[in-house]
Every structure is written in structure tokens, then in C-alpha cells.
Amino acid sequence: MARKPVSLRDVAAVAGVSASTASRVLNGQGRVSDATRQRIVEAAERLDFQPNALARSLVSGRSHTIGVLAVNAPGAFVMPVLTGATTRLGEHDLSALIYDSHLDRDLLAATVRKLRARRIDGLLVLGDGSRSGMRSVSEGFAVPVVYAYGVSDDAQDASFLHDGRLAGQIAGEHLLSLGRRRIAHITAWDYDLSARARAEGLSSALDAAGVELVLGHPLHGDWSRQWGVRAAQELLASGAPFDAVFCGNDEIALGVYSVLRDAGLRVPGDVALVGMDNMSGMLGHADTLLTTIDPRLNALGAAAADYLVAAIDGGPYEGGLHSVPCTLVLGESTALDPAA
Amino acid sequence: MARKPVSLRDVAAVAGVSASTASRVLNGQGRVSDATRQRIVEAAERLDFQPNALARSLVSGRSHTIGVLAVNAPGAFVMPVLTGATTRLGEHDLSALIYDSHLDRDLLAATVRKLRARRIDGLLVLGDGSRSGMRSVSEGFAVPVVYAYGVSDDAQDASFLHDGRLAGQIAGEHLLSLGRRRIAHITAWDYDLSARARAEGLSSALDAAGVELVLGHPLHGDWSRQWGVRAAQELLASGAPFDAVFCGNDEIALGVYSVLRDAGLRVPGDVALVGMDNMSGMLGHADTLLTTIDPRLNALGAAAADYLVAAIDGGPYEGGLHSVPCTLVLGESTALDPAA
DNA sequence: CTGTTAGCGCATTCAT
DNA sequence: ATGAATGCGCTAACAG
16 A cells, blocks of 8 residues: 555565666666576565656656646547547656647746746647648757647647548549539638638549539638538529538538428439538447548547657658548448448 | 656756756645755746656556556446536546456456556446445455446445435426326336335325325336336326426336327426436437436436545545435426427 | 755766 | 665654
């Protein structure tokens, strides 16, 4: 229980050697006779010796702690990134010192000092998913800094983001593979870089197949279900024929879905539907009503963490955007067997 | 940039005093003349001195690191707890060393050793929300251990959980306050302690009002939307009149909702609906179709973290269950203005 | 009031 | 092959 931790000297004493010899053995360094090695190892095991990480850190200069600066940690989409990153850090035996909402001018300076006082081995900066540039804080640190779920405004910095363009492309290719040719796109405003990336990806897929978007352009609004409802109504009212809709996110898709159903259209029989975010997956549900694109935010966080750790260990550090691939999650809304 | 960190001796040298005097001043300890104090403070500021937390830890024995043992960190409902806990730890300048899925026999022993090697100041154990007992690991540590989103099987341990009973009670009282008297309950199997707590809470509210549950008992199934669909159909088929349904979670509620709508019933006009989990809130949406109970999992994690930190600082430590209150989130499904 | 000494636990010279 | 000495940066006990 409350037995005080055993130190290296204790082990050395039991083994009848000096502390330095014990240290050597336990770290696999210099040459030591097998006999004494044996004694030391046994003693260490018998005493359940745990080298004090604090003392070790003091001499090595490595704290085994990573700083995490988040814009809004409890955000629905940030949490998976944060969780993915911090649990991956744990797998590397690194702890995470998390400061949320400390990126504004007032707090930042003080936070940077705290982080430096802790001698963090690296820093992870988490954005809020908007691709607009985050102010780089890398200058303030002598250790590697990696940005995730947001992009640093300094091209020298490595930024990790889910590949929105790929998402659009996958969605487009999936719908095309189903034989759909009249594909509409309902999404958020074009100045939202996240929306734009998806739209571009969709376009590239359609272009490659020589197919043109229904109405010739996406329908732009916000990210809400309500917008999905209105947009779907507009689409129906336009009279333009369509057999598929790629929606900017699952919320919009659900709005569209309800309108289509109310209009007596079958999904996917008459209209196939693809969303984005894998909302129900995020909630841990197996019911895949909607075919969707999973941005794999957990993997995004983990990838950023891995990259940071590698960089700390002398690995490569490339500035610019690092994209993490998305995956298609099949649901009933594009099921081959059109029961609905 | 890469300038090496300034040490206490540097400050002392500049101020023309000894290191220990500088230490005293910077820590507000013993009495020092105002003159030298001034010089030291100025020197420290000018050099932007950051006391090395590692060295400080070595002597104080406090690592400022909290261990976190999670059963399944990426779980949809665990993430908010984890995020809430770790960001709160950050507010206390404590880092989190997270080990996920290390509670099984194989890994646990090794993980405990790692945690001890790190000299963690406290441990947080995160369950998966099932109230069934988690094996206590407190014996393995000389520091405070707090359990959250799960209950330790040792009554000596402090466990934090959202108050499911209160949730049921709030739901019941809300429906009663709306004038509903024929209230049904559709939820998961009774051996799920989480489902049972909600059912008990509902019962207590109804009992207090002298109202009896429709059918005299809850409808038990799983947590899925499909079960909500089937249960609602059963309920309708039973012919028993009802004007409200409290559902074990939002998924079930959505299933019930769709059946009611298809049956031509208005929500909340004919039937008011209350769910649980605040799913749409977790996803960051403002659209509150469903009235629901928010388990405040973020707050749960934060509360557990706070309690642990306080205990570390010599605060009280009470074994047993600590409940974190839930809150009602109003949505259209019980709106006073029955538009739908 | 302030400087000197010692020690936290370990790793790493340097001797032997 | 092993032990003694030194230092990582800071705090605390002891002198003066």
C-alpha cells in the first residue's frame, strides 16, 4: 500500500553493488559480468523496482509530457480528435497537458510560459475544424509543434486535417457506381472551406465520368437539418430530375430524407442519399440508415500524435497540409436492395 | 527560439545573490529585504525565468500528472467524460497519462507499474457507463483513486455517475406538469442498471402524483431505434390510451416518434415525448426536435477530476456513489405550442 | 536577512 | 568489470 517507493540504491544495496553499476545493468548499458548482472536483475525484480521517472526526466531533459492547446475541446467534433490524440499519446507513455480555449491573446502568453516551465517535449494544437488559418504558435517553442483539425497560417507548420476533397470524391464515385447520373449536391456556404473541399471532390468525380451536377451547381445554405428540408423542397420545385443527392453533412441529409419520403419518393429506390460525418457512428449506433462518409476524427488525432512523437524522436517534419483519408460507410440510403 | 532555458542560478547570478535566496523570493517564503527581493524579481522577469517543473517535482515528489485508466476511451459516451475530466485537469495544471483498455488482467499489472514509475499524483478510472461494478484497482496505489462513469466494486472507493434516477424523475415531473396522466415508458432491459435507475425515477415521480404507468410497467427491449419502433407498435396495438412516452434514450424516442407520426398522431399534440442522452446536443446541434435529459457527461468528468484533485490536496474522500445531476433539455416533442 | 551545505533519484563521466 | 564522483535544477535545513 503506502510502502515508500524503492530506489536504485536499495536495489544496489541488496545486490551488493554500487548504484552506478545497478543503473548500467538496468539500462542495458556498458559491459557487466553476468554474475552481478544476474544479482542486480533479481534484486530489482524482488523489490519491484520502478525507476523514478521524475529523476530520470530531470537528467534526460525529457518530460514525457505533451502540451495540447485546444480551441474548443468539448466541441462535438473536437472531442474525437482530442480523444484519439491523447489516448495515442498514452500508448507512447506520454501524458497530455491540456489547455482549452487558451489560444486568444490574453491567455496565450501565460499558457506558453506554463508549457515551457513543464518542459513539454512537443505541442499539439487542435483547431475547430474550420480550415481557416490558425495563428501559428510554433515560434514560442523550441520543441516540435503539430496542428490538427485546423491549419496553421504558417506553411512551415505541419497541419493534419481530414481529407474533405476525398470525401466528396468517394461520395461521387459511390453514387456513380450505383448507376446514378443525376446527382445533386446540398451543402453549406461556399466560403466554408470544409464545404468547398467536399464540393470540389464531388465535382472531380463527376467530371471524370463526364457527368454534370443537377442544376449545374450545389445548393448552398448552412449545416442544419432545416436547410436540408428547404433545399430539398427547392430541388423538387425546380422540376429538375435527380436520382441522387450528396449532402454536406448528415444533418442536411436527414432533412432531405424526410422531404423525399413525404413526397412519396423511395430512398434509395428513387433517390440515393449520401451524407457526411457518420453521426450515428459517432454515437455508437449500428443502425446505418444513412450512407455517409466517416471523417475518422479519432484516427486524425492519432495520426497527428504519431507524427509529433516521431518528430520528437528525430523523425521527419514536413510543413504543410497532411490529409487523413476518409472512408465510406454504407447504409440503407444507397443500399443495393431497395427495400424502402 | 532554441535558447536554452534560464535556470535559477542564472537569475541569482544576475541579481548578485545565491540560488537559495532567489528561490526563497520566487516562492514567497522566508523574509528577505525588499531591496534584494526587488533585484531578484526584476532579474527573473528580465530573463523570463521559468522554474523547471521537473526539478521541482523531483524534490516535492509531486509529478503533477494524473493517471487515467479507461475501459473504452473512444466510446461515444466515454469521450465526453474523458474530455471533461482531462480539460479540467488541465485547468489545475495537471497532465493526464491515459491508458485505454488496460483494465483486463493481462495489461493491468504492467500498466500499474508504469503509472507508479511516473509517480502519478492520483488516478482516475473511467468505466463505460454500465453501472455494474468495476474491479477496484485502488489497492495498487498509494495515491487517491476516483472512479467515473462506472462504479467500483469496493464501497470504499468514490465513484461518480450521472444521476439516472433523477433523470427519470425529471422526465416524469415534466410530463405531469404538462398535464399528461397517461404516461408510458419504453426502455431497455431491466437488468441494465442504467435503464432501471431511469425507470425507478419515473415511478417515483408518478407515484408522488398518484398516477399509474400505462400498461402498469415499462416496455423492455434494447437501446435501439428499432426497438422503439416495435415497442410503439405494441403500445398502439394494446389499445391502451396514452398521451406521453418517456423513452430510455433518444434513439428509442426517434423510433417511437416515427411510428406515432405514421399513425397520424401529433407530437406533442396527441402524445408528448421525452428521450434521454441529449444526442443532438452532443453533436452540437441547436435543433431540439426531442425533449430530452442531458446526462452532462462533460460535467461528470469534470466533477470527478475536481474531487480527485481536492482529495490529493488533503480534501475529503468519501467512498460510495456520487451522483451528478442531469438537466432537462426542452424540445418540440413536449413544446407547449403544439405546432406538430 | 542571507549564504553554504545537502539531498531528491538517476545517469554518466572518470578512475581503478 | 566495477566503484567513486559529479551534476541535472531546485528546495530545505542549517549556519552565520
